[in-house]
Amino acid sequence: MLREAARTFAEEQVDPQGLEYDKAEKFNHELFRQVGEQGYLGVTVPEEYGGQGLDATASVIIHEELAAADPGFCLSYLAHSLLFCNNLAVNGSREQCLKYLPRACAGEIIGGMCMSEPGAGTDVLGLSTTARKDGDSYVLNGTKMWITNGCISDDEQGDVYLVYARTGEKSSDLSLFLVEKGTEGFGVGQRIKDKCGMRASPTAELVFQNVRVPAENLVGVEHGAVKCMMRNLEIERVGLAAMSTGIARRCIEAMNRYSRERKSFGQTINQFGQIQAHLATSYAEYAAARAYVYATSNDLDLNATGSNRLDSDGVKLVASVMGTTVANRAMQCMGGYGYVGEYQVERLWRDAKLIEIGGGTLEAHQKNITRELAKMDSLE
Numbered sequence: 001m002l003r004e005a006a007r008t009f010a011e012e013q014v015d016p017q018g019l020e021y022d023k024a025e026k027f028n029h030e031l032f033r034q035v036g037e038q039g040y041l042g043v044t045v046p047e048e049y050g051g052q053g054l055d056a057t058a059s060v061i062i063h064e065e066l067a068a069a070d071p072g073f074c075l076s077y078l079a080h081s082l083l084f085c086n087n088l089a090v091n092g093s094r095e096q097c098l099k100y101l102p103r104a105c106a107g108e109i110i111g112g113m114c115m116s117e118p119g120a121g122t123d124v125l126g127l128s129t130t131a132r133k134d135g136d137s138y139v140l141n142g143t144k145m146w147i148t149n150g151c152i153s154d155d156e157q158g159d160v161y162l163v164y165a166r167t168g169e170k171s172s173d174l175s176l177f178l179v180e181k182g183t184e185g186f187g188v189g190q191r192i193k194d195k196c197g198m199r200a201s202p203t204a205e206l207v208f209q210n211v212r213v214p215a216e217n218l219v220g221v222e223h224g225a226v227k228c229m230m231r232n233l234e235i236e237r238v239g240l241a242a243m244s245t246g247i248a249r250r251c252i253e254a255m256n257r258y259s260r261e262r263k264s265f266g267q268t269i270n271q272f273g274q275i276q277a278h279l280a281t282s283y284a285e286y287a288a289a290r291a292y293v294y295a296t297s298n299d300l301d302l303n304a305t306g307s308n309r310l311d312s313d314g315v316k317l318v319a320s321v322m323g324t325t326v327a328n329r330a331m332q333c334m335g336g337y338g339y340v341g342e343y344q345v346e347r348l349w350r351d352a353k354l355i356e357i358g359g360g361t362l363e364a365h366q367k368n369i370t371r372e373l374a375k376m377d378s379l380e
Contacts, residue, residue: 002054003061009038010069018070021200022347025193027152028073028200029110032080036107041081044235044302045089050102056235056300059086060242060293067246071351072200074246075358078239079148079201080104084111086235087162088178090303091228092219096178100160109159112149114179114206115229117142122364124164124229129208131165131175138177138218140165140211143189146358150204151188157181161206168223176225178217185211197350233360234312235302240359241293241316244323247352248286251330254345255279258334269333278329286326289319310372317365320355327352 013034021028035041040062045051052058059082066074085104088111089097103109120127129142142165144150149158160180167175179186189205220228256279259270269275296311327349331338338345356362 002058003065005038006040006062006065009035010065014066014069014073018073018200018344019341019347021070022072023199023341025195025199025202027076027149027202029152031073032076032110033107035077036105039105040077041107042085042089042101042105043081044086045101045105046097049089049097050105051085051089056238056297056302057294059235059239060297063239063242064246064249064293067243068250069246070200071243071247071348072198074243075198075201075354076149078236078243079112080110082236082239083113083148083232084160084162086302087113087228087232088219090231091176092178095216096219100178104160110149110152112147112158112161113232114144114147114150114161114163116144116146118145118205121146122361125171125174125226127164127166127174129163129165131167131177133167133215133222134212136215137212138165138167138175138215140177140179140186140208140213142208144206144208146192147204147206148201150206151191151202153202154191157188157204157206162219163208164225164229170223172226173223174225174229175222176219176228177213178219179208179211179213183211183213185209196353197347198354230309231302231304234300234308236359237312237316238293238297238300240355241289241319242297244316244319244352244355245286245290245293247323247348247355248282248289248326251327251345251348252279252282252286254338254343255282255330255333258337275333278333282326282329285322289315289322292318310369313360313365313368313372316355316360317362317369320352321362323352323355324349 039052042051043054043059047053104111117127131138131140163177163179189207192203259275262269292315296315330345331349337343
C-alpha cells in the first residue's frame with residue numbers, strides 16, 4: 001500500500017515538475033509541503049513526534065519511488081527525512097524531538113545536516129569546526145560545505161540543522177548541535193550552483209562565526225557524536241542506494257519503450273544484439289542491486305550502532321555504480337533522444353553520478369568493507 005501510494009504521488013506530482021525545477025536550479029517548496037501532508041517526511045520518526053513510526057524498508061520504498069521521478073528533489077527529501085528527522089529521533093532527547101520533529105514531519109520547517117567541510121569530506125574525523133563551552137552555551141566557529149538544504153532559495157536558509165563540531169583534542173571528540181536559522185553569526189557563505197546534477201536540490205556553504213547556541217541544543221552527550229554519526233550513516237547509505245535503484249528502473253523503462261518503437265534497417269532496434277545486451281544486462285544488474293537494497297533494509301535496526309555496517313557500505317557501493325552504468329547504457333541506446341532533457345534519461349544520467357560521491361565515496365566504501373571483512377573468519 002505504501003509503494004502504491006508513493007508511486008502514484010511521484011508520477012502525478014513529482015514527475016511533471018522535474019525538468020522545470022532542474023533547469024531553474026530551484027527547490028520546489030510547495031511540493032515539499034505536499035510530501036509532508038502525505039506523511040513521508042517523518043516516515044521513520046515515532047508517532048509521538050508526528051511521524052509514521054515505520055522501518056528502514058518503508059523509507060527505502062519512498063526513496064526509490066521519488067528518485068524514479070526526480071532524484072534532485074528526492075535528495076533534499078533524504079537530507080530532511082533521514083539526515084535531520086531520523087537522526088534527531090534516534091539521537092535527540094525527548095524535549096528536542098518534541099520541539100522540532102512535529103513541525104519537521106509536517107513540512108512546516110526544513111532541516112538538514114552539516115558534516116562535510118572544505119577540507120574534510122571522507123575524512124570526517126578531520127573536521128575543524130569547533131564548539132567551545134562558555135558558561136551555559138557553546139560557541140561554534142567554522143565552515144561547512146556541500147550542505148544539502150543549506151539554502152532553499154538564493155536568499156533563504158533552511159530552518160534548522162544538526163551540526164557536527166569538535167569539542168576536544170582527540171580525533172573522536174566530536175559533538176552534535178541543533179542550530180536554527182537566524183542565530184547570530186550563522187549564515188550562508190555561498191549557494192553552490194552549476195552542479196552537474198541534482199540541480200533541484202539546493203546546496204550551500206554554511207558559515208559559523210561565534211555562533212552561540214544554548215547547552216540544551218547539544219544532542220546526546222559531549223564528545224559522543226561519532227556514535228550518532230555512525231547510526232545515521234547506515235540508513236543514509238541505504239536510502240541513497242534505493243535512489244540508485246529508482247533511477248535505474250526509470251532508465252530501463254525509457255530504454256525499453258524506445259527500443260521496441262524505434263526502427264532501424266527495417267526492424268525495431270531491440271532485435272539487435274547490441275541493444276539486447278544493454279537492456280538485458282541492465283535489468284539483471286538492477287534486479288540484483290534492488291534485492292540487496294531490500295535485504296539490507298530489512299535487517300537494519302535504526303536504533304543500533306553498527307547494526308549492519310558491512311552491508312550498508314556494500315549496498316551503496318553496488319547500487320550507485322549500477323545506477324550510473326544503467327543510465328549510461330540508456331543514453332547510449334536512445335542516442336540523440338537520450339542526450340536531450342525532454343526524455344528524462346539525460347537528467348537521470350547527470351543525477352546518478354552524485355550517489356557515487358555523496359554519503360561516502362566508492363573508495364570509502366571499499367576501505368570500510370575491507371576493514372569489516374578483516375574482523376571476520378567466515379561470512380556465515
